[in-house]
Amino acid sequence: MFAYTIRRILMLIPVLIGMTIITFSIVHLIPGNPAQVILGENATEEQVEALEESMGLNEPYIVQYGLYVKDLLQGDLGTSLKTKSEISSEIWPYIAATFELTFFAMLFAVFIGVNAGIISAWRQNSWFDFLAMLFALVGVSMPIFWLALMEQWLFAQELGWFPAYGRQDSKDPIAAITHFYVLDSFIHLDFPRVITSLKHLVLPSIALGTIPMAIIARMTRSSMLEVMKSDYIRTVRAKGAGQFLVVYKHALRNALIPVITVIGLQTGVLLGGAILTETIFSWPGIGRYVFDAISFRDYPVIQSGILIIAFIFVIINLIVDLLYSAIDPRIKY
Amino acid sequence: MNVENKKQFSNKKLTNPSPNSPKPNSEEVKAISPWRDAMRQLRKNHFALAGFVIIVFFILLGLVAPLLTPFAFDEQDIINRLQPPSAEHWLGTDHLGRDIFTRIAYGARISLQVGFFAVTGALVVGSILGIVAGYFGRWIDMLISRIFDILLAFPSILLAIAVVAILGASLENALIAIAIINIPIFGRLVRSKVISLREEEYIMAAKAQGMKNGRIILHHILPNSTAPIIVQATLGFGTAILEAAALGFLGLGAQPPDPEWGKMLADARDFIQLAPWTLIVPGVAIMLVVLGFNLIGDGLRDALDPKMKN
Amino acid sequence: MPNPILEVNGLKKYFDLKGGVFGRKVGEVKAVDDVSFTVMEGEILGIVGESGCGKSTTGKSILRLIEPTAGEVKFEDKDITNLNTEEMRKLRRDMQIIFQDPYASLNPRHTVEKIIGEPLLVHGVKSKEERKKRIKELLEVVGLSPYHASRYPHQFSGGQRQRIGIARALANNPKLIICDEPVSALDVSVQSQILNLMQDLRDRFNLTYVFIAHDLSVVKHISDRVGVMYLGRMVEMANKDELYDNPKHPYTQALLSAVPVPDPDAEKDRIILEGDVPSPSNPPSGCAFHTRCPRAMDICKEVRPKFEEQENNHFVACHLYE
């Protein structure tokens, strides 16, 4: 297992190299001059040129790539052109914000999705099944940003149940430690704040989690149905086991393998796809960070941001693979 | 008695045993192709039927749009901006006083076209790459698969945004971006299908007949990979429309005055309190069309997947 | 004395076991390990053995549907192991194969007409008329009706499908047909139809079969000579009557005794072998059978017995006979 993990990590190397090449090329294929944006509409030609010079933007690409990789290897993600801060020092809060949101979105998605899927499969063709699957279909068909806006309109504005934006109450900012606010609140033993943080998470988590929830529910259901037809389930029944044992002990674990793939995949998608939700709910996450950087042509931030998201995605896949082996003894390495 | 009889009929016909006695079989001479069978299954699926109805509705809406409304989709009437639904403006007007119903109807054209072209593009390129990777294997497979891996490791919407950033914001470029991010999805699907088919005995049989690779791919592998590809394409239609809407929403897709639904949502965003219908209508339109494709896709999957039959 | 149509010398096929991260080779499955035999023109050579012993691999390697790792395959005195793709493709007119699984070996999206017509087309029968005629002929030969031509495989029963597979193999008048368990998947009542048909066709078209099966009675029924394989190796080969009446290799003896006979009166003195067939990825040293052999000797563990002729055409690989 340990050796396998190490080997899997080694295998990431070519993928990572490919990713650096792609991010680097994307960034440099994007037209537009960061120097120009930094200086704004008021800048003179000389100013733009001088700035380009000082940012090293007129070196040949290959040299720039070399420098980029060299810095990366030293853990240096570069300096944001816009804020002039070290990216490695300013990026963590963004990542934490997105992680926290993704975590709760997936929690919501997995909890509801898996259970709805199980019940649907168990009571195949019942009204619950019908409604759950219709709901799931609608869920995957909805533009998330629209759902987010509608939620905001209904639950924040009209009903006022949940806050409409941000991670915390503006008037009472937290002294962040890990930048996972729920966790931080626990660390501070500030339980009202735990509630507040959770309340802020509700709407964006639902918005973000709806699509994965629907996908997971559908996947769980079909996977369960398939497993329920298998020979070994028949064996369990022949032993005289009741439905509960059959479903939750024998079927679920087998059905979970494809579901885990989906969960892993969706987690990755959420991490990068949260841009829209983050914008609408004013969530200072990595998606927005990168998106803003793209329009600002903040090359180092785009590069590092995309790379980090992709890297996390790859790591999640790794975790999924390792999870397989935990669930399935057949996968041995 | 037995012995005698046995002798009798054991002599009878050994060289050319008739496989079927004509009676029970003569009725069903008609050839039922796997496709027709699937279509039959599909017709019985109410969900799929509903999806079909939705899509046909929007196609018709797009086609006959000019006949349905007296307005042009870009006809402004600033005095009458943000009107709620009324007899004149069935779904109200937007912030420039344009008729929302008209825009939704014309927008159907855009969305359906985006879905179609993006999926077709991704499908063609993805299939070619997938087939090449899957059938020839070795280093080509390694290379193509790694590229797919890498592309898939990037969150699709970010990748699309980056592509649009490179190409410039326009509907065509959004379409290209969506096609690009879908290529690895189709590519992988086709590749895995080809790899599993490659192991099928009938492919081995085709080889044993002395067929060339090209023919095996075209006549044996491709037709048998179509089922999952069609399903994926149908579902991809939906996602492509959603992605186009997301790009439109971010201002990276269709440009004014094109009534692209995601763009309409973006425009309406500031009026959520003043004129909620401007936001609700395009959202519902997107949802319905995507739902339609998903319903059909699901139905097709069930119909084409023999495992789902019962 | 008929000529040998097929000679197999030292045929080996090792499958790489890929594993680890970069798909590196982590071992190999010795699916076929040094097998040699000869098939005469017009003869039926039966090959039996338990599942996984390498029968199919042997068959496919002969046709180079799987590239053999080592060894020589001569067809009509021509070494075909080094032919290029195009030459090999042409040669496939003469060498055909029928598969075990009548469901998997027919393209589900093609009509019978297309399935049978395709080999004709690729081997140069361009005219549609001619092909139609030939398809009709073939269908009749295998006992199907011409109206079946427009149907799809799923509309046929297993036996009928197997007939389609046979028709396809016959399309270009081959000389040699490798039959890879053509009746194993069929019902007993249909199995006999197919066996009869195959025998018939052999006589009619002067075909040569390599007939692979795991059912000893079937092999006995149809073959002229029989080879017994165990774990990728040929352990015994002889004329069928010789082999069945006078098996020499302990494995063959056990195998024959283990076959259940539908005769309640048959005397039962079974040799029940201990244990399982070892894995071909890690075959035992020496004689591969020594782990289960009731008569194993010390030498069996170390030295691999040679496959040698004992008496008139009775080959066996066992230290007992050295």
Added chain:
Amino acid sequence: ACSGDGSANPDDGEDQDQTEDDNTDDTTDEGEDDASDEEQILVFARGGDSESLDNPSTTDGESSRVTKQIFESLLNFDKESFELTPGLAHDWESNDEGTVYTFYLEEGVTFHDGTPFNAEAVKINFERWADPEHKYAFTEEGYTYPIYGTLFGGYKGDEGHVIEEVNVIDEHTVEFVLNRPLGYFLQNMGMQYFAITSPAALEEYGPTINENPVGTGPFKFVSWSKDDSIVLEKFEDYRIEGLPKLDQVIFQVIPDNAARLIALRSGDIDIMDGLNPDDAAGVESDENLDLYTRAANNFGYLGMNVSKAPLDNKLVRQAINHAVNREAIAEALYAGYAIPATNPLPPGYLGYNDELEGYEYDPDRAKELLAEAGYEGGLEIDLWTMPVARPYMPDPETVAEIIQNDLAQVGITANIVREEWAPYLEKTANGEQELFMLGWSGTNGDPDYFLGSLLHGDSIGGGNRSFYSNDQVNELLDQAKVSIDQEERAELYKEAQRLILEDSPMVTLVHSTPVLAARNTVKNYVPHPSTSESLAEVELSN
């Protein structure tokens, strides 16, 4: 001398003054006694985050808005205009030629880090901006000081650089020696961009000064969580007794307009910037909310690249000017919170020419002009739309759509082209565009900042994206720039505006008056036209 009169509250109800007074007492009394409960915390919500808290190194308005609270410049602007008032310098004088300026600094002022503010600090700051080699210039780390370069004619060693030297006369006197007069030198000194940072902090933080601002302003920096909030707290030793009144100011980022308004309604925030003009009516009718407007200090325009056919034809340009319905745009999109523009200069600026009559909305006249120019059959043209909202153009796309529609009425087919902000600026500077939309916001309140940058021939490749260059106009602007007689300057500018209007290198669209909303508990808040105002005097009532 620096306290304002606090009359700018839009709700001039009578009880206003009373509550105000009461609360002032309350808070000052209780604020010290039981701190946390009655803490006065103001949340100011805005659409985007600051780029940097080292203001001189950005051009970003969202940065100034925050640094305005932390730093002070030598001079200050009046609450609602660009009139100069004392800042860190309580007095100032210049020689007659306008080449030597002397500033007398406040005494006893300390930075937030406790180090004293003095003439040396002023000198260090100015040299830091002027000299890329300066040890605090942080050029290596990508720092530049573009506004300094623009307003003082470049950097040390550049030909046009105006500031010859900065001399420390004594601890509290500093002297600026210019190599030629600059009409708006004093105006510059009032700008937030030229506020003074603690030299000790520059030493301590080096290039991370952008996240660790230390100034002399009413509030000191506490924390910044990027894209979320910036927290400032009261600077107890502020040089003006009794100020600031708030204990904490929090700048909260809420990108979505609608969400921001929701937050305001629910009381999570106190002031919101960037109110959608359409929502203004709703805010006004809400008794818990107050509506504020910021005086127009900007100018949105539809530029015409005069170097490209058919826009090199004056008749076509005039036709387009007649074709666009400014009133409708101002009315519909700014809900009336905008003034249709005649001149490329906001009204109220020095030298604003209010005698000129702009181009009327007259499609028929436009068609005539087009016909005259030889385009009876109409013409097709690209219309570049900026992708970002700016104060002068809160919804550029919609404006583009309206213009597109207007142009269609006179037979001009405009294709909307969208570029990302970076390439947009770059390409328009290169002259790749035909019609394009852009605007300009004032910073120092001087007309040269508008006219010189936008329409002087020397600014081509920079702010002049219409590629307009009229020798006469250039001449007038040059004269006005070096003159220190404000009367004379005004006349020169008026004449320039007349010529420009005639040449019509741009369709002057609107001067928008951005609207803001606040809870009615917010008192003494006065939006400044420069978009950054000090919150020192603002307080909250319950």
Added chain:
Amino acid sequence: MSDVLLELNNLHTHFFTDDGEIPAVDGVSFHVRKGEVVGIVGESGCGKSVTSLSIMQLIPSPPGKIVDGEINFKGENIAKASKKQMRKIRGNEIAMIFQEPMTSLNPLYSIGNQIGEAILLHEKVNKKEARQKSINLLKLVGIPRAEAVVDEYPHQLSGGMRQRVMIAMAMACDPELLIADEPTTALDVTIQAQILDLMRNLNKEKETAILLITHDLGVVAEICERVVVMYAGKVVEEGTAKEILKDPKHPYTQGLIRSLPKIHEKEQKLYSIPGTVPKPGKGKIGCRFAPRCEYAFDRCFQEDPKLLSIGNERYTRCFLYEENVGSENDHAKSNS
């Protein structure tokens, strides 16, 4: 007949599918005595598995359903038993093993866990005891290294071993009846011999009755005492193994036996039954075998033959034997 353990009486199990109602089991009756080994033979699709699954009430439902008939187990009709009652019987009194040893075990749980589960479900023992018992059972079915195997997973075992594990699991609660649905079909001959040997021993030692389903007449000859021959959802013949194999009555049984290639005999041509096994379908009249039958006459196509008793526990379903039995038959629809 007090020693009758299981008796099926006119069992009908139908599948309700998109293609209509399929009478997979169409009026099957037979019985199994205590300690007896009864075989059901027939070709693929004739309803053997459905019959056995019906006894266990494990028919996938929908689409399957027992529509008629009785299943008497120890004198009680369990066709109508509640789910709870059935759970008590399953694995405890009637155990079952299946054809596919490769897929019949849950791949994710250890062998010990799965055997132990069968014990825990029916006996009041703790986990430790269950484990010990599992080990004993593994030893009983002749698995070497039982202590180690108990903690291994199915994929680590060969097909033969897995089938032994299945048998061990089935024997966990000493059932009175073991239903084995083609337990050796997927195995090699040498392994099949081992498994058959094992089953024979279990039958002798534990006196467990076995209902063995197979299509291999060789296997029948090997261990069955009595045999039921099925064709297209119906029993066509019943008798002792010897009677069936030596003196088959029904033309189908005769054909089946004659079409087998014999290993110890020499012959030139095989006999073959023409045509193919029909798919069960509703509304077909006449003898199901008639279209393939050499003896068939008009009546065979028009009327369903009844199962005739032609001796002591000897039955056949064929008009050819009607006169032998005489008046016992219903001639209501006699053809003229």
